[in-house]
Amino acid sequence: MAPKRTTVRDLRRHNRSTLLSKLFFDGPLSRHELSRLTGLSAATVSNVTGELVEDRLIIEAGLVESDGGRPRVLLRVDPQYGHVIGIDVGETGVKVELFDLAMNRLAAADHPIRTPKPDPGEVAEQIVSGVNQVLRSSGVEERTVLGIGVGVPGTVEQSEPVVVHAQTIGWEGVALEQLLRAGGITLPLFFDNGAKTLGQAEMWFGAGRGARHAVIALIGSGVGAAVIADGTTYRGSTSSAGEWGHTTIVYDGRTCRCGSHGCLEAYIGAEGILDRYRRTRGGRDLPGTDEQSQLDALVAAAVRSKTAAKVLEETAGYLGAGIANLINLFNPERIVLGGWAGLAIGGRLLPMVRQVAQAHALRHPYGVTSIELCQLGPDAVAVGAATLPVAALLDEGADPRENTAAA
Ligand SMILES: [Zn+2]
Numbered sequence: 001m002a003p004k005r006t007t008v009r010d011l012r013r014h015n016r017s018t019l020l021s022k023l024f025f026d027g028p029l030s031r032h033e034l035s036r037l038t039g040l041s042a043a044t045v046s047n048v049t050g051e052l053v054e055d056r057l058i059i060e061a062g063l064v065e066s067d068g069g070r071p072r073v074l075l076r077v078d079p080q081y082g083h084v085i086g087i088d089v090g091e092t093g094v095k096v097e098l099f100d101l102a103m104n105r106l107a108a109a110d111h112p113i114r115t116p117k118p119d120p121g122e123v124a125e126q127i128v129s130g131v132n133q134v135l136r137s138s139g140v141e142e143r144t145v146l147g148i149g150v151g152v153p154g155t156v157e158q159s160e161p162v163v164v165h166a167q168t169i170g171w172e173g174v175a176l177e178q179l180l181r182a183g184g185i186t187l188p189l190f191f192d193n194g195a196k197t198l199g200q201a202e203m204w205f206g207a208g209r210g211a212r213h214a215v216i217a218l219i220g221s222g223v224g225a226a227v228i229a230d231g232t233t234y235r236g237s238t239s240s241a242g243e244w245g246h247t248t249i250v251y252d253g254r255t256c257r258c259g260s261h262g263c264l265e266a267y268i269g270a271e272g273i274l275d276r277y278r279r280t281r282g283g284r285d286l287p288g289t290d291e292q293s294q295l296d297a298l299v300a301a302a303v304r305s306k307t308a309a310k311v312l313e314e315t316a317g318y319l320g321a322g323i324a325n326l327i328n329l330f331n332p333e334r335i336v337l338g339g340w341a342g343l344a345i346g347g348r349l350l351p352m353v354r355q356v357a358q359a360h361a362l363r364h365p366y367g368v369t370s371i372e373l374c375q376l377g378p379d380a381v382a383v384g385a386a387t388l389p390v391a392a393l394l395d396e397g398a399d400p401r402e403n404t405a406a407a
Contacts, residue, residue, distance in 0.1 A: 018040065030073060055398075079101045089153065092292070098140060109129075152193065153224075154167065193242070205375075249264040273341070298311070328362055
């Protein structure tokens with residue numbers, strides 16, 4: 001077998017990526033600490049950080065005392081180096097958010113979607129107008145934006161150009177990248193499934209930090225998951241892995257939006273929960289104009305209404321059983337429940353969900369798992385989408401706008 005040739009260029013890129021990532025996640029750090037934490041020699045750290053300073057990617061951030069010696073200079077990623085935009089194409093609206101490189105949110109724009117099967121062209125228009133809106137309201141110049149990350153429902157086929165398959169909202173092979181280019185977007189674009197971007201946000205900054213094996217579950221109108229195996233998102237052969245919401249929880253059960261029957265989503269997605277409640281009340285609707293306010297009304301009603309309490313109890317049952325399946329399949333250290341509906345029901349139902357999961361999972365893998373709520377709130381899909389261009393920057397150790405120049 002021919003050994004894999006590592007070129008000088010590969011090595012340089014690897015070292016830049018290693019040091020930049022370390023500073024992004026754990027900075028500020030001194031060169032001495034960088035060398036100790038990465039195993040790179042003092043000379044390499046000194047050379048590469050010198051380059052990164054010259055490229056303005058990192059800056060000095062004060063001094064730290066060292067034992068006996070001269071004080072050491074601290075380094076960090078320069079939050080002003082550039083900006084990133086994260087977009088959440090959710091089932092209730094399009095959220096566009098602009099961040100600096102320290103992931104401080106500088107501006108946000110929200111466009112509601114009022115139909116369960118939105119037209120891709122209209123969604124693309126909303127994205128384009130949202131991008132212009134956040135640039136305008138923050139006063140950030142477009143030339144400082146490193147890239148735009150877009151989180152969408154369904155499967156993202158990472159082809160040229162990117163294509164989205166989102167059966168539940170009626171998108172079959174939608175060329176979203178082309179639509180955005182036609183709408184005038186010239187910045188680098190990155191796409192991923194919304195649950196996977198939420199997963200990345202929670203792994204980087206939230207409840208997943210420090211775990212190597214985790215599942216981040218997103219419960220909104222629909223249900224998805226990001227499976228993190230050995231530190232990276234498990235994608236499968238065409239990137240659709242993690243469609244936990246469409247695993248069967250009841251054979252021949254309720255009709256799901258995907259067209260199948262008995263999917264987990266049809267029971268624990270907000271739409272499924274509200275529909276189950278409506279049916280117990282002879283079709284009478286809950287107060288509220290949208291799913292979010294109706295689900296809040298249901299959770300509030302459970303204090304006095306036996307019917308509402310029973311529907312929530314059953315929801316905890318389906319959710320706990322679904323989580324037990326995740327535990328048995330993936331042996332994660334941590335399961336993180338997120339999404340707006342996950343947070344709305346999770347606070348109240350978590351103890352019961354844990355009980356059911358324990359009853360259905362194998363004892364050993366259950367014993368090494370914790371089940372927690374996400375920490376970044378219901379907006380984490382947009383934050384996660386914004387991490388996609390940042391991940392490209394950290395992986396390459398260079399600006400994603402200069403892909404060719406960096407090679
Ligand atoms: Zn389904």
